[in-house]
Amino acid sequence: MSALATASLAQRELVRFLRQRSRVTGALATPLVFWLALGAGLGRSFRPIGAPDGTSALAFLFPGTVLLMVLFTAIFATISLIEDRQSGFLQSVRVAPIPSWSLVLGNVLGGTTLAVGQGALLLLLAPLTGVHLGWGSALTTLAMLALVAFALGALGFAIAWRVDSTAGYHAVMNLLLMPMWMLSGALFPQQGAAGWMQVLMTFNPMTYALAAVRRCMASGAPAATLDGMPPLGMAVMVTALAALLAILAAMHAVGRTTRRQAI
Amino acid sequence: MNGDAAIVAAGLAHTYGDVQALRGVDFQVRRGTLVALLGPNGGGKTTLLRILTTLEPPQQGSASVLGLDVARDRAAVRRRIGVVFQSPALDLRLSVQENLRHHGHLYGMRGRALGSRITAELERFELVARRDARVATLSGGMRRRVELAKALLTEPEVLLLDEPTVGLDPLARQDLWRELGHVRDRGATVLLTTHLLDEVEACDRVAILDQGRIVVEGEPAALCAAVGGDIVRFEARDPERLAALLASSCGVTPVVHGGEVRLEGVATEIARRVLLEFPEEVRSVTWARPTLADVFAHATGRSVVDAELLPEAVRT
Numbered sequence: 185m186s187a188l189a190t191a192s193l194a195q196r197e198l199v200r201f202l203r204q205r206s207r208v209t210g211a212l213a214t215p216l217v218f219w220l221a222l223g224a225g226l227g228r229s230f231r232p233i234g235a236p237d238g239t240s241a242l243a244f245l246f247p248g249t250v251l252l253m254v255l256f257t258a259i260f261a262t263i264s265l266i267e268d269r270q271s272g273f274l275q276s277v278r279v280a281p282i283p284s285w286s287l288v289l290g291n292v293l294g295g296t297t298l299a300v301g302q303g304a305l306l307l308l309l310a311p312l313t314g315v316h317l318g319w320g321s322a323l324t325t326l327a328m329l330a331l332v333a334f335a336l337g338a339l340g341f342a343i344a345w346r347v348d349s350t351a352g353y354h355a356v357m358n359l360l361l362m363p364m365w366m367l368s369g370a371l372f373p374q375q376g377a378a379g380w381m382q383v384l385m386t387f388n389p390m391t392y393a394l395a396a397v398r399r400c401m402a403s404g405a406p407a408a409t410l411d412g413m414p415p416l417g418m419a420v421m422v423t424a425l426a427a428l429l430a431i432l433a434a435m436h437a438v439g440r441t442t443r444r445q446a447i
Numbered sequence: 448m449n450g451d452a453a454i455v456a457a458g459l460a461h462t463y464g465d466v467q468a469l470r471g472v473d474f475q476v477r478r479g480t481l482v483a484l485l486g487p488n489g490g491g492k493t494t495l496l497r498i499l500t501t502l503e504p505p506q507q508g509s510a511s512v513l514g515l516d517v518a519r520d521r522a523a524v525r526r527r528i529g530v531v532f533q534s535p536a537l538d539l540r541l542s543v544q545e546n547l548r549h550h551g552h553l554y555g556m557r558g559r560a561l562g563s564r565i566t567a568e569l570e571r572f573e574l575v576a577r578r579d580a581r582v583a584t585l586s587g588g589m590r591r592r593v594e595l596a597k598a599l600l601t602e603p604e605v606l607l608l609d610e611p612t613v614g615l616d617p618l619a620r621q622d623l624w625r626e627l628g629h630v631r632d633r634g635a636t637v638l639l640t641t642h643l644l645d646e647v648e649a650c651d652r653v654a655i656l657d658q659g660r661i662v663v664e665g666e667p668a669a670l671c672a673a674v675g676g677d678i679v680r681f682e683a684r685d686p687e688r689l690a691a692l693l694a695s696s697c698g699v700t701p702v703v704h705g706g707e708v709r710l711e712g713v714a715t716e717i718a719r720r721v722l723l724e725f726p727e728e729v730r731s732v733t734w735a736r737p738t739l740a741d742v743f744a745h746a747t748g749r750s751v752v753d754a755e756l757l758p759e760a761v762r763t
Contacts, residue, residue: 196538203540272534276597279500280553281525282693 189282193290194297201298211256212302216309219249222371225314230378233376243313245400249368250306250325251332254299255365258333259357260339261295266350284438292337299333300326310401317401328420332393334359335427342433353391368394371435375412391423411432453605453636454499458508458527461494468494469585471508473577476638476652481608482630483647484640485739486656492640493533495656496609499638500513500530510607518561526554530599531594533610539583543574543593544680546582549602554601568596574600588619595626606630608639612646624649631755644751645675655743663746674745676712682730683708693717696724705748 201207223242235315268274277287293348304326310317317325343360367381368390374382384393396419414422454476461469467569468491476482482493497503498510504518511517515524536681538545551561569575572592591611598606608627612620624646631637631651647653647667654664664668683689685705693701694706697717701708710717718732740751 188555188557189553192549196549197542199545200538200540218760267539272532272536273538274535275502275528275532276550277553278502278535279525279528279530280550281555282523432472 186286189280189291190286190293193277193287195293197264197294198298200264201261208259211260211298212305215249216306218252219245232373235373237332240314243315245370246290246313246315247401248365248368248394249427250303250329251368251370251394251397253302253306253366254329254333255336257299257302258295258337259340259361261298262291262337262344263350263353265291265341265344266347266353269348285435286430288338288434290343290440292334292341292434295334295337295340296330299337299378303329305335308343312385315401321401325397326398327424328393328400329413332397333390333421333422335393335430336421338427338434340432342430342437345434347438351352364388364390365392369398369413370394389422389426392419393407393426395419396423397442419430451477453480454510454512454638456499456508456510458493459498459505459510460507461491461498461503462506463494467659472656472659472661474654474661474664476636478636478649479631481627481633481637482648483650483653484638484656485643485644485647485743486640487651487753488618488642490642490656491659492642492656493609494606496611496638496640500607503709508533509514510606514635526601526661527604529598529601529606530605531598531608531611533613535590535594536598537582537590537593542579542581543569543585544578546593550597553617556601564600564602568600572596573597588615588622591615591619591623599630601614603635605636605638608637610642611641612641612643617624620646644743647739653739655746657743657747657749663742670742671737671739674711674741676714676737678737679710679715679718679720680733680739681708681710682706683728684730685728689721689725692725692728693721696720702744710742711737711745 194344223240223245230244232239232244235244251405265274268277307317307322307325336446339361341354344353347356348409367385367388374385374391390413395414398413399416399419402427413419454474455688456474457473459469459472459474460467461577466727470491473489474495486492486497494503498505498517499512501524505552509518512524513527515523515527524576538549541549547565547568548561551557551564556564558560566575571579572595574589574596576591577585577589583591585593595611598608606627611627612623615623619656627637627639628649641647643731650667653660653667653670665673686708688708689708690701690703693699693710697720699710699717702711715734718734721729722732739743744750
């Protein structure tokens with residue numbers, strides 16, 4: 185019964201998302217515009233350390249663009265939580281005979297599915313950057329994106345549960361999640377950064393998420409890999425650990441307000 | 448009536464910070480009855496309902512629904528109640544049918560059984576033609592019907608509603624009351640909160656919740672009769688002066704609130720004397736049988752105007 189409830193909650197996220205054209209466009213087009221503007225703009229003046237010769241800015245920025253899109257999609261899905269609380273919808277879910285983890289998983293898995301779907305769309309553009317993904321690397325990339333989306337969705341859930349307005353949530357996103365993305369190695373390689381920045385990047389879990397995505401995409405594109413990036417095994421493990429911590433934080437948040445007062 | 452009670456609250460006390468929302472509520476609802484919790488906003492109605500719907504465990508005292516403790520047997524209580532909240536709990540982006548299906552899934556219903564339950568509720572609330580319409584496109588009254596259909600989809604034994612008639616036009620409110628009557632007639636127990644006096648007369652019983660306490664509880668007609676006799680209100684030029692005159696010449700102690708002097712019980716005879724002996728003091732006289740407004744004033748010492756407990760016609 186809980187699985188049915190979880191699936192239904194996840195499906196609702198999908199339907200809601202797809203029925204809001206502005207959200208679909210925003211989550212898909214924003215990273216694309218970012219990528220094209222920055223990639224084409226930097227052009228030949230950008231030469232990342234540690235990348236093979238002839239790596240274009242577009243190719244370098246592509247994995248980060250995919251990650252950004254996953255970030256936007258997973259995060260936007262958790263915004264619906266705040267909307268649901270404001271509209272009163274959440275109350276009727278809270279009095280349903282389902283465990284609170286079902287509510288968490290439904291929301292996070294809904295966001296994950298969306299993110300992977302959008303990620304797949306974006307991967308279709310990979311050949312434009314000179315990156316030719318084989319089926320194998322496309323599938324491992326998508327699996328990795330699913331893990332990253334799950335972690336980000338859970339983190340977003342834990343934050344959204346405590347924030348009472350979408351404006352407040354956007355502020356958190358701009359102050360926390362965007363800097364995490366910027367310091368993940370999506371925009372510049374870690375080795376070229378200032379010493380203190382390198383330290384920050386080492387402690388940024390998104391650095392590992394990005395490394396894993398780059399490495400998964402690598403088989404088709406040597407340009408996507410860099411020397412000095414965390415190895416795949418480590419990157420996947422750190423990301424999985426982050427996902428675990430985030431989902432625990434989300435469940436903790438819901439459990440606490442079940443006992444105290446919420447909504 | 449304990450064995451026959453669908454809802455029992457015993458010694459419920461609840462505080463939010465400095466605000467004491469409930470101060471020892473003892474209250475029972477018999478199975479198969481339609482009961483209103485009447486009281487001003489901030490009187491504790493919503494808190495009591497949140498406890499009964501298991502959203503919050505009691506801080507002090509206990510509450511049970513269908514013999515199940517709301518804190519210990521939360522899941523079992525949830526399976527057997529239907530809840531309609533004050534703020535609309537529908538997803539506006541989903542269709543009527545999708546909302547109901549989602550709700551059914553949360554209660555473990557699925558497949559053809561769920562489909563036929565949905566159809567039954569849609570038919571009952573005359574929503575079949577709008578089943579595929581997005582809820583956002585429906586009127587307020589229609590949304591309330593969808594909400595009621597949703598709450599009844601799982602065939603709850605106890606239906607709890609928080610201010611279900613707020614924001615409805617008079618026709619939609621009548622429909623809602625008729626439907627709640629039907630739900631009760633089919634054997635379910637219905638408890639709702641309202642701050643609208645004029646609608647609770649259709650209930651089997653009414654409990655008045657004021658400042659965190661149940662101040663009076665009973666059948667509406669019996670409560671009115673208990674206030675006793677008739678009620679006369681004088682609109683006076685100088686209310687204090689008229690009250691003093693009444694006290695000295697008739698030996699009664701009227702209640703003065705607003706510009707109004709109010710007499711209960713022996714009122715009719717005294718009203719005649721006032722009109723004969725000092726007509727110049729009085730602008731108008733109203734004679735009435737006691738209503739629930741008088742029950743409220745009698746039990747709390749405050750007028751319904753002070754408590755903002757007005758008929759909707761006056762409020763809007």
